[in-house]
Amino acid sequence: MNIIVCIKQVPETTDVKIDPETNTLIREGVSSVINPFDVYAIEEGIRLKEKFGGKVTVITMGPPQAKEALREAIAHGADGGILLSDRAFAGSDTWATSYTLAKGIQKLGDFSMILCGKQASDGDTAQVGPGISMHLDIPQVTYVKKIESIKDDIARVERMVEEGYEIIEVPIPCLLTVVKEINEPRLPSLKGKMRAKKADIPVWTSNDLDIEPSKIGLSGSPTKVVKVFTPPPRRGGQILKGETEEVVRKLAGILKSGI
């Protein structure tokens, strides 16, 4: 059972700063890690491999230094990693990113399952996983907290919802995005670290993929970030006092004048 895990390298902090000029994340001076939610996806992939055999391949799109994240995933137990890296990919929104990753996955070939973290800790969109499944036209289940069983090409999973969970049966190949309740990730192993250091990580550019140039990078991204800003803190409210009827009348007046 071949498993593909999509990961993202993110700044090692939840306290990211935004460049007010370009409206992008300031990455300088911040060390990078694997997106914490993706670590659960890697662990789940390794557990599936241990149970059913096969291979776990980790894939990411990013700058050349994202290789480090792939090496870390190999140190944890993944078999190999693929980096999609090209200047042409720069500025991709979640649509273009998921398109590019889907093309990378198609090139990788045969797989039974794609695992993603539920969202990245920097952008928090939770859109890339579902986007990949749309581009590949395979079923998806988001917020998976448990893979109960995989039998006869049907995966039975528990999907977290606000009050409890749903049990969903989904045919494989499929894509799952996972939440941190799904497992407790192991630490890297020494032999894994050694293997990761020596691992040959292929880098695929847009030329290596069967893609339409108009669908990648900034120009292929329908999302336009107009402005990213910290909303001003709320000003103190107003407390109305008095008899109920009178207060209601006052409140209605304020609301009306506001609109």
Add this chain to the structure above:
Amino acid sequence: MDYLFTEEQLMIRDLARQIAEEKIRPVSAEYDESGEFPWPVVKVMAESDLFGIYIPEEYGGTGGGVTELAIATEELSKACGGIALAFAATALGTYPIILFGNEGQKKKYLPDIARGKKLAAFAITEAEAGSDVSNMRTTAKKDGDYYILNGTKQWITNGGEAEIYTVIAMTDKTRGARGASAFIVEKGMPGFDFGKKENKMGIRASATRELVFTDCKVPKANLLSKEGMGFIVAMKTFDNSRPGVAAQAVGIAQGALDSTLKYAHERKQFGQSITSFQGIQFMLADMATQIEAARALILSAARMIDSGAKDIAMVSAMSKMFASDVAMKVTTDCVQIYGGYGYMKEYPAEKYMRDAKITQIYEGTNQIQRGVIASSMIKSLVKK
């Protein structure tokens, strides 16, 4: 200080540090209180390949030596000297097999130890034979294809938890120390039982038990080296393992100092941080320097041993003696700087002090270490 570790040694250090910070520190007080054996942490260490770092590659390890063992032991001990001992005492039980095992014995036992599937232990001490090992009462009588072991070993670290034991017993009592032999004994062999678990002052997460042999049948194939080599096996094992005890001591000391420095910086008296007082500053400076000196001595000794040098007894003893004396002094001073809080179990200082004490005692008391050092000195003088 930069000790010019290799890339692999840095990996080992970082991995052991991560295990210590993420998996040991959060539970160390709990295990200290309960005295339970830290199996969940042992499992993490096993999955991370830590148990194989001093075992040759052909037997499933990663091929390091005493240096790697010392690096990992220090890191683990920073968080808990007791939990670290599940790892370090396994090394003590494994070294006799690495150093004296034949091919068959190595193939049979080392891979499971390297994978962390089985823990090991070393058994020499008895009620009447502590430093004077020649006074051992445990006997091994040859009987066909077996040796029959009888007697009781005391205070065996990892006792009851380990699967593989290196046991020293007398095959010929009339020959004193030269009548001792070493055996590999497996848990579950008929006639091999365990006594009660000891209730200890420190390293409480470590299991210490009696091993009781009652007509215990051990296959002849489990004799290490030859009959009469038991004492040599033990001494050479200690030469290799003592830097590990030293590293445990330095880890405990460093862990205590790290925590004390942080506390002292936050602690305000007379309107200022107590680190602004010279009296505290001098103590901190002395502690840091002593720890660094101990670490430098340990790593020098470890590298000398790993180089294949022959006369290693002296440096090995020096590293153990110096580092454990430093650990006792440093942890005592840490409690002092913590003041009243240091005496309370709510804070980590008193545990470090309790854990440090054993390092001056086991694998040869520090008085015995001084004896080893002095006799090496005198021997070399006589040789000239």
